[in-house]
Amino acid sequence: MPDVVALTRSLIGLDTVNHNESAALKVLAPLLEEAGFIVTVAEHEPGRGTLVADWHTDLTTPPLCLSGHVDTVPLGAAKWRHEPFGELDGDRLYGRGSSDMKGGVAAIVLAATKIAATQPKRAGLRLVLTAAEETGSLGARHAAEHLLDEPSGPLVIAEPTANAVVQGHKGALWLEALATGVTAHGSMPHLGDNAIYKLASAITRLAGHDFGLAPHPIMGPPTLNVGTIEGGLNTNSVPDRAVATIDVRTIAGQDHAEILAALARVAGDEVELRPLVDLPPVWTDPEGEWARAVAGIVHDVTGEETEARSATYFTDASVLTPAFGGVPTIICGPGEAEQAHVTDEWCSVTRLEQSAEIFERLCADWCQI
Incomplete structure (x- = not known):
């Protein structure tokens, strides 16, 4: 041995x-x-x-x-x-x-x-x-x-x-946030629907999200971080797709399904949230x-x-x-x-x-x- x-x-x-x-x-x-x-x-x-x-x-x-x-x-x-x-x-x-x-x-x-x-x-x-x-x-x-x-x-x-x-x-709830729109020539943006604007607005709201509970005495508070963002094909086109990834770290007592539902409400109807990793605390x-x-x-x-x-x-x-x-x-x-x-x-x-x-x-x- x-x-x-x-x-x-x-x-x-x-x-x-x-x-x-x-x-x-x-x-x-x-x-x-x-x-x-x-x-x-x-x-x-x-x-x-x-x-x-x-x-x-x-x-x-x-x-x-x-x-x-x-x-x-x-x-x-x-x-x-x-x-x-x-x-x-x-x-x-x-x-x-x-x-x-x-x-x-x-x-x-x-x-x-x-x-x-x-x-x-x-x-x-x-x-x-x-x-x-x-x-x-x-x-x-x-x-x-x-x-x-x-x-x-x-x-x-x-x-x-x-x-x-x-x-x-802590738990890890990693999410993909997807916004879709309609492409058009960049000189005529009124003919399109800009997915980046939708996503940017949503992640700005998400960044200020208050989880509404006191920090865990050892784990501390839950956190949210937007880790990546990408969208668009070229400068002179209206982007019809934009996607970000979000890293949520949760503490004991939090339920991931409830958190996802709450974050979806904050993000709004123009953005779809999809779990990538779902590991509870x-x-x-x-x-x-x-x-x-x-x-x-x-x-x-x-x-x-x-x-x-x-x-x-x-x-x-x-x-x-x-x-x-x-x-x-x-x-x-x-x-x-x-x-x-x-x-x-x-x-x-x-x-x-x-x-x-x-x-x-x-x-x-x-x-x-």
């Missing part, structure tokens, strides 16, 4: 930039099967697999679920100083996905295989290792629809937090029994004080938490959030080793080993 650094390095060595996640699963599945897990892999498109592994999930208490994604983002245009598919330099393991989040995946797999050598008294384990998280949690959605038909206990997402406990994150009370137990274990391992916090990014928990009936969820992983998607991405070896121990202790605590 490899150690956590070696396994992370093996995963980093595989190019899974928005494709080929099944190759990473071919490394991980045998480790889990050898440990006694029942492993199922389903692809939502060729080469893009999501893995579900179950161990003693027939016990009366639902299993603890550990999850992470194996896809990564592109390397970017800037030249890397370190090998982008794995280079060890002191306490830093460099490579795309080291922090986000192949290090976290390696840690949960190795922790789970160690626990599987024991006999649980209360509950088993479930691992969900997903494809296509970076492009809207498509792998998690596929798993929720086709693989996850049994109850689950609490959920741990091993996204990068430097091993701090994070109790949730996730929040777990830090004072809950399981959340407090997690915080205690993490403190014991890292020696660092913990406080309630929210991630700035979204995770597969937006899909998996509601799929499991709103189970308590925390985010905790060895990567550094600031290293996600950057050139010369790295993860601390110390954090990797801590993370494997944290997950092993979380599993032992839930399973009563």
Whole structure:
């Protein structure tokens, strides 16, 4: 059995930039099967697999679920100083996905295989290792629809937090705003119907939208940002089409369907709003029994004080938490959030080793080993 650094390095060595996640699963599945897990892999498109592994999930208490994604983002245009598919330099393991989040995946797999050598008294384990998280949690959605038909206990997402406990994150509601009109010669605009004017008026109103609720004590307020806008074919024509994309970040307690309806009213009848990404917020009370137990274990391992916090990014928990009936969820992983998607991405070896121990202790605590 490899150690956590070696396994992370093996995963980093595989190019899974928005494709080929099944190759990473071919490394991980045998480790889990050898440990006694029942492993199922389903692809939502060729080469893009999501893995579900179950161990003693027939016990009366639902299993603890550990999850992470194996896809990564592109390397970017800037030249890397370190090998982008794995280079060890002191306490830093460099490579795309080291922090986000192949290090976290390696840690949960190795922790789970160690626990599987024991006999649980209360509950088993479930691992969900997903494809296509970076492009809207498509792998998690596929798993929720086709693989996850049994109850689950609490959920741990091993996204990068430097091993701090994070109790949730904002939701992401990305929208396309479309306005249409009638084209005409630019010297005779009265003969046309300018789609850009319609869209500009709508997004000006949207920019001033008041969500009408107090900020969340940890997450802060919901936000809205117009990210892109395009329209028209040439300067001397009236544009008959204009489109913008809008990034809405929501907080616990908000309903995306209600938000979309409200924003459609603000935008007006001349603009059509269409969801592109719809991932709800996730929040777990830090004072809950399981959340407090997690915080205690993490403190014991890292020696660092913990406080309630929210991630700035979204995770597969937006899909998996509601799929499991709103189970308590925390985010905790060895990567550094600031290293996600950057050139010369790295993860601390110390954090990797801590993370494997944290997950092993979380599993032992839930399973009563």
